[in-house]
Amino acid sequence: MSVPKTIHPLPVSGPRQKDDTKIALLFILPASIGLVIFYFWPLVRGVWLSFTSWDILTPARFVGLANYQQMLQDPVFWNAVRVTLLYVVINIGVQIVVALVLAVLMQRLSRSVILRSVVLAPYMVSNVVAALVFLWILDFQLGIGNQLLASMGLDRIGFFTNEAWVITTIALVNVWRHMGYTALLLFAGLQAIPDTVYEAARVDGASELRMFFSITLPLLRPILGLVLIISVIGSFQVFDTVAVTTNGGPVDSSRVLQLYIYDNAFGQFNFGYASALSVALLVILLVVTFLQYRVTRAGQTDLN
Amino acid sequence: MSRTTATIDPAELKAAGTARQTDSSAPNADRPRRRFNWGKVFAWAVMIALLIITVFPFYWMLRTSLTSNSALYANDMSLLPTDFDLGGFARVFGLQSPEEAIAQGGSGASIDFWRYLLNSVVVATAITVCQVFFSAMAAYAFSRLHWRGRDFVFSLFLLSLMVPLIYTLLPNFLLIRDLGLIDTLLGIMLPSLFMTPFAIFFLRQFFMNVPTEIEEAALIDGAGKIRIFFRLIIPMTVGPITTVAILTYMNAWNDYLWPLMVSYTDDSRVLTVALGNFTEQTPQTGPDWAGLMAATLVAALPMLLLFLFFARRIVNSIGFSGIK
Incomplete structure (x- = not known):
């Protein structure tokens, strides 16, 4: 590892310090096209559209904050926010606990690759497949459940x-698909905790449970925080299932935000309002991510 | 293995179990040790329960797809297929006449499954090849080339990680529409062809680790930077490149919302979208569960096979990709 992180403004000597600007521009050209056209431009265009009224057929009309005013008074929007939050809380709550149990069990019982592969298998199939299988397993009349x-x-x-069950069910279906993946992320974090810590604790007569709460959990915190942030961002974008x-x-009991955005855009061709809803989702995500980052102190480690 | 207690296989556990039984008959049994073993048994029970939950839906897909609809509607709970029947698969691949299909509980509507399968293969393959190659090029520029503004441009790419994918979908749909690419395979793949920030970061990490001495030797031999990329860097990082390619293929294959937005007819319908339509075209008699489970199984199979071949690589790369 001797590649310098930053480049000296003036080439020093030797073949390596040659200026590669021309080749570099060629090499980053395709990726830059993708970055500008499909990441940055949509960001700008989405914000602009949220200030317009647009049904695709007639030209977009600037309406100022009208979409946002409509949003604040829209009971379906607030219901969607509530339903989405409920989904995220159940989905993430169960998923993190199950994944943590799974990761610790894998670390303490068997580190076999086969076991880890089996656990990851649901992640390989699409949300659509997972949803359909559980639609069948949990069918009211015929489902085995x-x-x-x-x-x-x-x-x-x-x-x-059933209105009372539907969000819980969907949240748990997605727990099934993602728990193995989350468990492997945490498992990788557990590998970073030195064995010597556990050996010392065992010499002191600590039980497995005690070691989990006094060693594993505190030392895993930064990684747990990162995994939490990644999972929550994914969770907020629930749509497929x-x-x-x-x-x-x-009756709207599972109308999550993303679905409401999709309905507005492709069901009612209300692209302005759908864009405003997207901006709201983006803002919610940014706030939640920031709060999580602060609360879990994901950037700092207690190791060393 | 430096740790002794962490790796215990079921055989050892069994041995420990028998040892415990003899222990308990002995008057001075080792108490803490006994409690410890009970904990192990409990831990394995939890583990096995989680594994059953993980695997059961896969098995149930298979079991249902091999059972006739009439048997499914007879409310049986048998764990093995009853009234063994390949009709579900026959309907998926269009091998039954509409009358026959309706008689067996299918919708009778012609579903062009081969078409959807082909569309999925084309989209996922094109995305994987282009995206990985272009991302590798960018990763090379960000790791091994020396140019002014490199760190700044790289930080712009970093910034794109913060944009949730979902947010870009609506404006991207409008762009694809402006380009006249709605309902085409190119429209589905275009936004993913150029790069993902993840692929660039992941590959950059590995490119940086290729020793500079080897590169210098090649430079002295007169090789240019482009040649070094193709002849040195790519061959030396085939492993990580394969990992990224597999993950990219998987994501492209499993994507639903974006193709749902862009495709309207069979011309560009991919498997996930075709499957998702199922609930809307249920026959009068009730859903064709056997046919549907056969279809989901066939849709999931390519990914499961890919996984079977590359499980070790994928499993070992997950930690890195997430924490990085």
């Missing part, structure tokens, strides 16, 4: 049709 409940003498549950299983129903 409800048949199991019925055979135990319990009431069947409308996992995808909802679109495939309930399409927002019953």
